[in-house]
Amino acid sequence: MLRPWLLRTTGGARPRIWFHNPQLRLFTPWKATRLPLLPTPQQARQTSSVVHNETIVPLRKQLKEEAKISRAQKRRGDGKAAQTDGWELTVGIEIHAQLNAESKLFSKAPTSINDVPNSNVALFDLAFPGSQPQFQIATLLPALRAAIALHCEIQPVSRFDRKHYFYHDQPAGYQLTQYYEPFAKNGHVDLYDYDGIVPEDGKKVRVEIRQVQLEQDTAKSQEYPPSSQLLDFNRVSHPLIEIITMPQIHSPTTAAVCVKKIQAILQSAGAVTTGMELGGLRADVNVSVRRRNEVPGLYQYHGMTGLGQRTEIKNLSSIKAIEDAIIAEKARQITVLENGGTVEGETRGWTIGSIDTYKLRGKEGEVDYRYMPDPDLGPLIIDDALISTIGKQLPALPDELVDLLVGPKYCLSIEDAKPLIELDDGARLEYYWDVVDVLNCLHPVTDEGPRISAGKIAGNWVLHELGGLLTKADLPWDSQRVPAQALAEIIDQLWQKHITGPTAKLVLAMVFEGDRRPIKQLLEDENLFLQPLSREEYIVLAREAMAKNPQMVLQIRESKQLRKLGWFVGQMMRMGEKGRIEAQRAEEILKEIILDHSG
């Protein structure tokens, strides 16, 4: 929806997508604490529910920095770790996720990630006087998929509220959200040992989800030194969901696992498009500590009683940051309490690369959002039939997938099943299904045997062989690099013993490098088909190898060191014509000659 008038620079409606704002600093904690009541840019940045640190740190760089910090933490943290014994940590999480929707929440303008700035903006998105919201029903579908996947109770009636604060990425001066009556409540997510929770949590923890609400995203702003901000309203009103968990998590790692798992669930439900790496998902965590085996704490949150005073850490943009920030905040609170101080209920921040959380604003600086029901928007009424239809159409969720993959149908190990599900936002798994499907077509199953190996062998090739090539080449996942059909054909040729294992790897590498010949033609052109050696040829080859290493032969014969046969197999492979020696047959022949002699 390109609005030509947006680009025009004359007339009263001239849009100004820049404005003076000298020295707008990101994350300057000392400053924010001095200002009462009204949000300054810095404060507002922290208070918007999805606040975006616009400079996206490349993942590689981020990982490097995080590794550095974790080393630093280890160096100084040893003493602290001992200190935390006797303290119980309690964490609750709020996750904001961009929904996989074609339009904005309240206008027909399309959603977009990388379009020309301000090209997808409707009148309401810019809060033009006289414009009104039009709820886009289709945006409800991914939200419902998310809520159902999180086992929530969908509310038949929910409403939209206005959350007020001034900031230039918020054109209306308020965000439309669901504060009083959210559309989904009382869900849960189960975390298992194989998800990576800490041993103290046992085999499984259930984290309850208090509510899921629909809300608008904000505009993207970019600093333009020295004194301007560039605003891109494409993102304004992109539909989001906010997921609020109960404070039921007691370890930083489990908190990180929880976010990771929710992200995987959202992705497999088709509710979101991008993950944390691309800014599609952000989290706030609230953290409190209390002494074990003592009188319960005085505070209660969402009906959880006996907790300590909590603080909130806003705007964490990676799984690692969540874990690190909680570790740091836990240590800080314990230090405060052990030194006889009290933890203040405040909002804190965390920057990648730091080792401590920092204060953003205290209670006195808390913004009053003045929540008000939106008078233009009617209640959102969700029909039971819609909920059950969506429930039925929902693809398998991560836990169900794990069960399926490790089950008798695919026979994968848990170690292979997990990465297959998690890698590349589910794209790797999609690819895996495709390979298995093609394999089953190429090689119709008559009994259970071959199919079981189809799942397992495909898993091995998709994860390890193809994955290895990607790692070596340092390339991101691309399902078209080696089409599923090609990989399946390679596996099938191997399976049928038309080629050897090394040949299969060689062919995979060729396709990976861009060879687009059909597999059969490639094998023919390159003369890679296995031309089985006759028994006589094997014997000749075996004798040749034995003649070169008579001592080894003796050793095998005398002390029955059968393991050393393998070494001879290797020799034969090397000596023989490339791709023609089958290891198994070579070993049979060797065994026969060497051992028969002795007998």
Place this chain on the structure above:
Amino acid sequence: MSLLREAERCLANQKAYSSLNAFITPLQHSGLWWECLRDADHRRETGKSRSLLDGRLIAIKDNICTKSLPTTCASGILHGFFSPFNATVVETLENAGAVVAGKTNLDEFGMGSHSTYSRSGPVKNSRWDRDEPLSAGGSSGGSAVAVATNQCYAALGTDTGGSVRLPAAYTGTVGFKPSYGRISRWGVVAYANSLDTVGILGRKTSVIRNVFDILNQHDDRDPTSLSPRSRSRIASYFASPSLSSRLASRPLRVGVPIEYNIAELAPSVRHVWLNALAHLEEQGHTIHPVSLPATKLALPAYYVLAPAEASSNLAKYDGVRYGTRAEGNDSGDGPDGYLYAKTRGQGFGAEVKRRILLGAFSLSAGAMDNYFIQAQKVRHLVQADFDAVFDAQNPLLPASSSQEGRKKTSTVDVLIAPTAPSMPPRLSLLMDKTNSLLSLDAYLNDVFTVPASLAGLPAVSIPVCGTGAISGQRESDIEVSEVDPVGLQIIGQFGDDELVLKVGEMLENNKLH
């Protein structure tokens, strides 16, 4: 008279009465309108008129968006602002052949009762040719004066708590606020969305009806617009024999809300009210006193709810994307700096600031429960009061809440009450800056109009003249001759707009005695 001639006469009046300040942007002498009217005349001659409004000049309140003329809302913050789109009502009128007669003056963003809080200066009401101008009422005072002085055929206003009806009463014109959701609000700059209603001002009820018939339709772009399904349900409900017989084959049951007979009511107003009731009785209709106990709470509830919504709606004016912006840095840097404080401080007038503060307070965490929530409850009580006295059901309520158990004998078809408790005050009195109670006094003017707004009911203010002796003392500061029309208000059940207009027609132009 040709349409073109009529328009030229209006234009001449716009010039002649320019000192009344009815328009912020009047019709320009040169412009497309001339050709539009010539074409309309041609269509009329050939019997191909697009509608009854084809070729009529209609003035638009300046808080309704027009692409061709600025839309300022009488605010500094939108000084010279051109909306990139036409409001649905403007589009609909133009499609019907009507021509925009200019943009009329108002209280900034619709907040006021005398059309004095305008960046373009106060509207003046020269009614009865007094030496001194009177209040035009507000906030649609410009539209009312433009109609009263023949500067247009009809005018659109907006009515949030009486902003069409009060100016109509003060200027001797007809002002109609339809049921909430009848006329699209897309392109109407929001003051308090849950109350804002586009209203129509005209010299006669028949004119109002012509305009209403064109505008009374569903609009997808306004989420509060009545859906086609609701419309047909409402239409068939009021077409049922027991309701369609009203006026047609059976006399009306006219309700008189006793709570409206307040001590502060001007004797002249009470006199006309009583005469009108007597007149209706003479015609065979029956008069029934009814009680609306929540009436006293309605005004305070309104002045909590409307400012609350206003404080939210006006948060968008930050000077970043449109509108005016204070010079220099407005980022709120420095120890005393608040983001946008300079832009908003300079852009808004005193009354708007007052209501933003009121609203921000009543929505704040500490006050929400005591003010906003309580006021919402009062709003429900006001609604329930009306539902209890009307014979017709509120078609918005589920049919299950049937009124079987109610004594039908005690219910009425319409309510008749004054539009305002007094005649228009002198402008000089209002502009007196030393009078600190002024804005509170002004709020009191809305005491009779606010209840219908809170309930979303259709209401029309009709100028009714009263003759004969007035008992009691006349207030010294209001000099009213016995022939001066007084605004009487007819209120009907939700969706009963047609009956309200019919009763209005019965009262207008009747010399009552």
